[in-house]
Amino acid sequence: MKTVRVGLLGFGNVGSGTYDTLKMNMGKIERETGVTFSIDKALVRDPSKPRRSEAPAAIFTCDAYDIIGNPDIDIVCELLGGIEPSTKYMLDAMKSGQHVVSANKAAIAANYPELTKTAKDNNVEFRIEASVCGGIPVLSCLTSVLGANDFSEIMGICNGTTNYILTQMTDFDLEYADVLKVAQEKGFAEADPTADVEGLDVANKLSILIALAFGKYVHPKDIPTTGITAITKDDIAAATARKCKIKLIGKATKHDDGSLEYSVEPVELPAAHPLAGVSNEFNAVFLTGNAVDDLMFYGKGAGPLPTGSAVAGDVLEIGKAIAKCEACDK
Amino acid sequence: MKTVRVGLLGFGNVGSGTYDTLKMNMGKIERETGVTFSIDKALVRDPSKPRRSEAPAAIFTCDAYDIIGNPDIDIVCELLGGIEPSTKYMLDAMKSGQHVVSANKAAIAANYPELTKTAKDNNVEFRIEASVCGGIPVLSCLTSVLGANDFSEIMGICNGTTNYILTQMTDFDLEYADVLKVAQEKGFAEADPTADVEGLDVANKLSILIALAFGKYVHPKDIPTTGITAITKDDIAAATARKCKIKLIGKATKHDDGSLEYSVEPVELPAAHPLAGVSNEFNAVFLTGNAVDDLMFYGKGAGPLPTGSAVAGDVLEIGKAIAKCEACDK
DSSP states (O other): OEEEEEEEEOOSHHHHHHHHHHHHTHHHHHHHHSEEEEEEEEEOSOTTSOOSSOOOGGGEESOGGGTTTOTTOSEEEEOOOSSTTHHHHHHHHHHTTOEEEEOOHHHHHHHHHHHHHHHHHTTOOEEOGGGTTTTOOHHHHHHTTTTTOOEEEEEEEOOHHHHHHHHHHHHHTOOHHHHHHHHHHHTSSOSSOHHHHTSHHHHHHHHHHHHHHHSOOOOGGGSOBOOSTTOOHHHHHHHHHTTEEEEEEEEEEEOTTSOEEEEEEEEEEETTSGGGGOOTTEEEEEEEETTTEEEEEEEEOOSHHHHHHHHHHHHHHHHHHHHHHHHHHO | OEEEEEEEEOOSHHHHHHHHHHHHTHHHHHHHHSEEEEEEEEEOSOTTSOOSSOOOGGGEESOGGGTTTOTTOSEEEEOOOSSTTHHHHHHHHHHTTOEEEEOOHHHHHHHHHHHHHHHHHTTOOEEOGGGTTTTOOHHHHHTTTTTTOOEEEEEEEOOHHHHHHHHHHHHHTOOHHHHHHHHHHHTSSOSSOHHHHTSHHHHHHHHHHHHHHHSOOOOGGGSOBOOSTTOOHHHHHHHHHTTEEEEEEEEEEEOTTSOEEEEEEEEEEETTSGGGGOOTTEEEEEEEETTTEEEEEEEEOOSHHHHHHHHHHHHHHHHHHHHHHHHHHO
C-alpha cells in the first residue's frame, strides 16, 4: 500500500485535530482509499509542552524547513494562522514540489492570486477546505460537483463566536457586552475578540468564497465590513417583533452585468429563511446556482476535530491523486 | 482544448436538464476546467416529439447501442429510470471502457455491488450524485472530503412529494387524501404515487447512502419501510401540540459493535432539529461523523435543472480526470 507522508506546520487546535482525525480513522481510510497516511513531522515552538494529542515526541521539530522542501514529505499542511511567515512557507513548499493544504483564511485571503498561481506553476495541489467554515465541505463542492453552475448569490454565517453572541442575545434578551464577557470566560470568544466581532474574520472567508464561487479575487480590506459591536438588545427585540433574526452575514451577489456586490454586516433575516435557524456556534453557507437553485451547507465551523476533518479530507484527496498518478506511470 | 464526449440514455426531465445545464454554463465550465464537453447523442423513443430543450435533432437516436460501446463516446449518462434495461446498459457501457454517470436510484440500489465491482474491474468511473436528493452534493462529499470520518448516523428527508404532502397537512390542517389530490393536480405527485408515499423511493436512496457512508450494502427490500399513507390530521395536530413535526425519514445508525440499524418511517422530530425546518419540496441529509460532528446538506431533491446540476457535476469531474490522465501520458 502506498504511504503518503504528511508534515504539519503547527500543532495547536487544528494541527492536533488533524492528527487525531487521521489516527482514529486510519483503518477506514486505508480500506476506502487504498492509501495509508503518515504524519511524519509537526512544527512546534516547544516540543516539551503538554498537548491534547498523544503524538510521539519524535515527530516534533522547531525548524519549518525540516518539513518544507523535505523530499520525504509529500504534503505540507499549513495550520499556523497569521499572514506571515505562513504565506512564505506555503510558497516555498509549492516551489519545492510539495502539495499544500491550508486552514489559514487570513493568509489565503490576503495572497490568493499568488498562492493559486504558484501552485499551478509548480503543478502541485493547493486545497483549502478548512479555511472557511471548518468541517463544512462547501469549498470542495464549489470547485468540483457544483462546477456546472453559474452562481448568482452566496450568503454565509461563517463565524461561530459572533453567531453565538447574537443567538444568546436573542434567546435570553441580553446586551452585547454581557454576552461577550460570558463567552470569553467560557472560551467561546478570544481575549481580544476584534477579528471576530468586527467582522474581519468573515471578510477573509467571504474573499475566499467569492474567489471560488465567482472566479474573482477581492482583497478582504476591499469588502465593506461592519461587525456586531453596535447591536443592542433593543435592535434584537425590534427584529424579533418583525419575526426576524439578526445574523452577521457575509454576502456576495452577482448582477446581470457580471458585476459583484459584497459586504459583511448584520442582516435582519425573516425567521423562515434557512439561515435564520442556524444557532450558536453553528455555521452555514447558503448559495444559489442557475442549475442547482438554493442550497445550504450547515455544520460546525470551528473546533479541533471538525476543522481536522476538513484538513484530513483534503490530505486524503491529494493522497488518492498521488496514488492514481503513480499507478498511471507504471 | 480537450473535448469530452457524452451520450445520454434518456432525454426526459433529467436528460434535458443535464443538456440545458451544460449548454447554458459551457463558457464558465471551459474556463474553469480547461475541458469542453459535447453531448453528441441522446437516446429517445420518438425523435420527433416536442421537447423543453432546444437540442439539435441530429443527436437523437432510438438505439441505445449507438451510445453504449461507441468508441467516440467517453461518458454514458444513464437517466432512464427503472431497474432494467438500465442496469444492463450501465454494465455494458462499463465493460466497453466507458465511464458511467447515473441518476437512477432504483437500478443502483438494486444492483450496487455488481455495478461498483464492474466499474472497478474495468477501471472506469461510476458516479451517482444525482441518484440521491437531486442537486444536493452529499454523495460526492461522503466519498471525498468527508472520507476521514467514521460516521455514526445518517438521516434524510429524501423525497419531495411526501415532504410536500406532510408540510401542507401541517401548515393548513388538512387530511392526507385531500393534499395528495391537489398535489397530483399540480404535478407534485404522480398519478400512481405508490413509490413515493409508501417510502419505497426513500428506501432506494437510503440503501445508497448506507453503502457510501458505512461501506455496507443493504438491499432496499431489506430496509423496514413505512410510508405516510396512514398519517392523519390528528397525528399531526398531536405532534404540533408537542412542538414536533412529522417527517418521512430514512435513517441508519451504526452501533458501537459495528452493526447497522435502518428504517424508513414517519418520525416525530423536535421543532428545533435542523431537519424539522425543511419544508415542501426541499430535501436534506443530516449526518454525524466522529470528526466533523453534525452536518446538514439542504436543497432541491428533484427537478430538471437541480438534478441536471448533479449529473453535469459528475460529468465534469470525470472529464477533468480524463484530461489529467492524458496530460500524464504525454
